[in-house]
Amino acid sequence: MNLNRLNALDRVAGGLAASLVFIIVLTIGAGNWAGVRVSMAGSDEHGQVGPFGPISFSFSETVDKPAAQSLFSIRPSIPGSFEWPDSKTLRFIPLAPLRPDTDYHLSLAPGNLGKDGLLLRSEHDWLVRVRQPRIAYLASVNNEVGLWTVDLQGKSSRLLGDLNKAIFDFDAAPNGEYLVFSVINDKQGLDLWYVDRDGRSLHILLDCGADRCTTPAISPDSRQVAYTRESAPITPSMPFGAPRIWILNEQSGEDRALYADPQSIGYGPAWSPDGRYVTSYDGIQHVIHVAALGSGDQTSLTSNMGDALSWSPDSGNLLFTNVEDTVDGSRTMVDLASFSNGEVANLIGKLDDHDYQYDALAWSPLGDRIALGLQPNANDPAQAIWLMNSTLLEGQAIANQQDVSYHAPRWDPWGIALLFQQFRLKGDYNPEIAFWQPGFPEPQVVAEGLSPHWLP
DSSP, X not given: OOHHHHHHHHHHHHHHHHHHHHHHHHHHHHHHHHOOOEEEESOOTTSEEOTXXXXXXXXXXXXXXXXHHHTEEEESOOOEEEEEEETTEEEEEESSOOOTTOOEEEEEOSEEOSSTTOEEOSOEXXXXXXXXXXXXEEEEETTEEEEEEEOTTSOSOEEOOOOOXXXXXXXXXXXXXXXXEEEEOTTSOEEEEEEETTSOSOEEEEOOTTSEEEEEEEOTTSSEEEEEEEOOOSSTTSOOOOOXXXXXXXXXXXXXXXXXXXXXXXXXEEEOTTSSXXXXXXXXXXXXXXXXXXXOOEEEEEOSOOSOEEEOTTSSEEEEEEEEEETTEEEEEEEEEETTTOOEEEEESTTOSSOOOOOEEEEOTTSSEEEEEEOSOTTOOOOEEEEEETXXXXXXXXXXXXXXXXXXXXXXXXXXXEEEEEEESSSOOOOEEEEEOTTOSSOEEEEEOEEEEEEO
């Protein structure tokens, strides 16, 4: 054996190993010197974001979460929460809606981001603005009901996904990123479908087979969908099963009944603003069920209407309509249920000189005003919308044109503009979508259609 040759090979191998170690050390050192790279996501090509974000930051390395959060700032300041989908992605979610027509400056200050000397070496800044909201609605074109959106000027109308299937109803996510709608399927049931605000990502969200899945209601955090499910009949001659409320997690796909007791039935779910409660209406027992998701507790409120209710912004009180017999005849009431003391009291109706047929309620996100649908003239079927001070119970009509009836008011996220459905009682009977905001002498019509929702 040639020892000299072996020694030479050993020296070459050792040199190569040393060189590799040197290159690795140099690469690590260069990476640490260059610092952690970061980019922002969540805005569109115009640097615009939704009022509730979320705004995401992607780091090139795994970072220390508290350290990264401490480097974040937003001006003007606004409360928010942080989420970490993974160890390299920080997500900021505003707890109050970002204001329109405002420049928001987001920054990550330089600093230590974790072990091994990871540094963000320079300040990173981004400028974002809130996008203009759109309005989503149903409209029939060539005898096909489609899901459409339009801007506040009544322009740039857009069809969201061409399904060639009949759409039954829908809801828009509070963050404005997507919509969920029910569609009749080949088994004569109704499935739930998903589409984003731009008409992309059209796909079936929940295959309900021969069951009917309707009245989707998306949770305040835009992650869950409560809906009404009616089981398919055993034979074609039998009716569908009683309506029950189910909750679908839009991200994980988990689907579960809201009530453990199969005897608990209800229709038309609605969420409290904090996402802790889900309401539904039992038309057989004439009660509004209020389910607390965390504890499973359930409260029942007597109501023989059940189709008009609205939560206070802090989720502590619930407005709902009812009908009572008085010495002067039937009266439609607006009652207030307080969840802090468990009491139910009449707010409006007991002292009315005639029945005002209250049929719509919408509590402003600011808590200061309530939009109330009513019939001002007992001999005129037209419904007006009044804007009332929630404390003084005084107000004025904001939508009360002659021979026009207004319904289903909805506030925008900032409590400024009010969206509603209107029907002309004479002449042109096509349903219209309109909205009102301070300074408008009368509501502004933006489209012909049904079931308007804000798409912020």
